[in-house]
Amino acid sequence: MKYRTNLFFILVVILLTNSIIVFPQIESSSLIFNRGKLWQTIQFGKVGPQFSNWTQRGIGLDWPGFDASLISDNIGGQASHLVSGGLIVGAKWTQDSILSVEEWSIYAGSVAEGAGAKYRVKTHRRVYPNGANHWLQSNPNAGEEVIETIWEYNTDYTDEFQIKRMLPIRVRRTSHQWSGSKADENYIIHEYIIKNISPEIKSIVPPMRFVADTLFDFYAVINYGIHSNSRSWSVLFPSLSPGARNTQFFYNSARRLLYGRAADYPETPGLNEDFGYSPAFGPTINGRPTGEYLAPAFAGIKLLYSSPDKNGILSNVVRYGWSAASNSIDLSGPLTNIGSLEAQYDFVKDIRLAANFVSSSTDTVFMTRSRMWSLMQLGPYNILPGDSIRIVIAEIVDGVDYKQAIDPQNNPVNIINRDTRNSFFASADRAQQTFDNGFNHTDPPAAPDFVVDYNRESQAVANIIKWNNDKELIPDPDNGNPDLVGYILYRSDFLPIGPWIAIDTITKGDMNYLEGNNYTYVDSLVTIGQRYYYALTSFDTQGLETSIFANRLQIPFTATLPPKDNLEDILVVPNPFVIGEGFSQPGEQDKIQFVNLPNPCTIRIYTVRGDLVKTIDVKEGDGAIVSWDQVTDFGQFVESGIYIFHAEFNGGTKIGKFAIVR
Incomplete structure (x- = not known):
């Protein structure tokens, strides 16, 4: 009996151990950052949703992020700025022989689960599930949301001709999102570690199987299908193919930053669509809409770091530019009509060979007229067996406060352009600072969860907002001291993206609102029957504030009265x-x-x-x-x-x- 009990115990331990080790490593083929202001899809070998000729198939750098399906009115859908992105890499196995070129930015079809995959996914998971690192309580040297993805040479893979031209590498991509801080919610950082694992592979495969050793002249091309804003384009040009063509792109060499914004579309003379301006949108006042900038942001990619290339140059962008895609059918991006392995390698070696290459922001043939792929070329590297290179990229979207976007009368295009550019550059610099500081920086305190209810104690119309003081006890992850000073309560009566109006500031421990461990705020400046969104932020002694978007209502609350006890007054x-x-x-x-x-x-x-x-x-x-x-x-x-x-x-x-x- 004792033997059976012990055997049963051992079997249970084995089953539990296997489930812990195996199953959580690959949660899903697509994981999503959807907290804070900037949302993104993280797939096995690429970022962004599934690519389908620029049709928006899901979340792709949505800014400001919101669930458009929760709004019954057609406002153009989600504000996505990306259709697909990632790396295209290639290398030689001798000085004169090309080994392979891998596309991990449009489809990334060679990266998958199972024995049939050319590069097998080993890990695709949230490092801190269930919000374990929200407000950086688990690890201040990482994002509040972190997704780790690992894919590598698959020793079980066989191709039709048994050539097995594969890069003997393991790629570890770690994606970080800081979503709780107002200063850091507008960028996402992806760190790629690309390691030559040929010694590991050779220890596993049969001796007769060819496995390359040193990777000679390894190039990496950062390739992103950025456009100005899918919501803006679908509203202004619903009859044209998806994927905004009116994106004006720029390059800032000092920041290693490639970016774009919605410009006036030259094919519609007499209209000015700068920043997605539409006179038919915005709040309705006296029966008429105010007008709205539907795309009030810049979107771009920034090289934060790349290992020294074989010439010893650190973080070196060899070339940058754009590949203009067809406005009708785009299936291969910059690799359009580049079919052979030799031609693909020539492309990663020199992006000027991309389809319809554009080298200048002042181009008048394709710029603001075509869907564009944004390119940065890195390398070459010689990666010896056991060695690795590191590439770190920031995705950034930032712009004006939504109050400016729905007030075009007081915010002409030149003001929107200035303020949007300033905000965007500030976030780009903040991303660089975050990386340079080992992913650590000063952060605001945690913001508490809250609930909204109607006034149940009288017939006066009011919305009651309640929250607990438990976040006041959480120490700052950097110095170990609680530093929450107070709260700011925001309200929007238009959309879950704003305009957010600060209706009051409540200092910690204010006995006008605090009873026991709970704060209660009575918002009596509401109209019966009107729907309101609320957000609650915290701030510290340095004035650092949490994100409105990380702690808001996405479903509005209707100002109402306590129920009646009869039907007479309906x-x-x-x-x-x-x-x-x-x-x-x-x-x-x-x-x-x-x-x-x-x-x-x-x-x-x-x-x-x-x-x-x-x-x-x-x-x-x-x-x-x-x-x-x-x-x-x-x-x-x-x-x-x-x-x-x-x-x-x-x-x-x-x-x-x-x-x-x-």
Whole structure:
């Protein structure tokens, strides 16, 4: 009996050990940074979503990051600035013989799981799962979110001709995002360690299998499909192919920084689309939109560091430029019409051989007229067996505060250009500083979670915001001392990206708001039925503040009243409803509200012929107001006409009428 028990225990330990070692190493083929202001997709061998002719297939340098599916109105989708990116690498196995060229920036098809992969993924995981390093509480010398990806030469791989032209390397890419600090949420850093593992491989494979030793003249090309903003392009040019063509690119040699922004599209004379300007967007005031810059940011890539090349030059950008893609079909980016191995290697050796190469920002043939791939060429390196090289890249998107973007009357293009450029350069410099300091820098204190509720204690309209003081006890990761000084409460009545208005500052321990361990703030300057987004930040003795975007509501809260205890006072507002006269908030223009409701209750909406079009179940705790977007239970908008509502509560009923004019 004892023997069986011990055997069972051993089997359990083995199973647990195997599950710990194997399964968490590859979480998914795509992992996403979606906290803070800059969002990104991290795939096996590349960054950005799946590439499909510049169609936006997911998150790709979304700034400001938000889930567009949560907004029922069409605002152009997410604000993505990237379709795909990463490295293209190649090397020789002798001074005169090309070994391989690998594309890890558009499709990265050679990097995958399983025996059939040319380069097998060994690790693709979050280093600090479940927010373990938020506010840098686990490791101040890393991002708050870190994704580690490792892929390497697959000893099981065989190709059709048994040539096995493979780079004997292991690539370790570590991606860092700082999402909790307002000063650091606009860049992401990718560190690539590329190691020659030919001795390891030769110890495993049969002796007759060819494995290269030294990698001669190894080149790396940083290749990114950056464009100005997918949201802007889809709004302004919905009939044209996806992928913004109106991106004006620049290069800053002192910063090793390649970047672009939305410019005026020369194919539309008489219109100025600088920074994605649209007169039809922005908040509606007195029945008219204010106008909005839909792409108020610069986006770019910066070389933070690269190992000394074989000429001994550190962080050397040999060449930079752009490859203009077809505006109809782009399947291969800068490698278009470059088919042979020799031609591909010639490209990584000299990017001027890229398809439709553009060397200058002043180009008038392709610049601001075409979809463009941004290129930086590094190398050559000779990588000896067991040696490695290091390449560190920053992705950066930054621009003006959203308050400026929706106020074009007071912020003409020259002001937007100046302020956007200044913010972008500040984030680029901050990324360099972060890297130079070993990924460590001064950070703000942690921000607490918060909840929003309606005023349950009186009939006065107010939103109640509550949070705990537990974050005040968290020490600064650098000096070990708690340094939280206070909180700033923000509100937006437009979108989850703003404009954010600071409605109050609450100092730590203020007894006007603190009772026990909990703070309570009463926001009484709200309008009944209006939806509001909230964010809560913390700041320290140096004035460093946390990110609004890392601690905000993504689903707005409707200002309401405590529920009634009867059906007598139910009203429909507006009544009649006239299209275009609803709330100015995106997604709210079609909303009809039922007010003075009890909880719980059921509302059924019928046509005058008695056809049921919608059933609304009001739950306990929903408050006295619910909205209806005029969409039926079958997913269709209702037509103009007279409608009947039938409300039920606690055995009682109420019947009423309302009109819709669409």
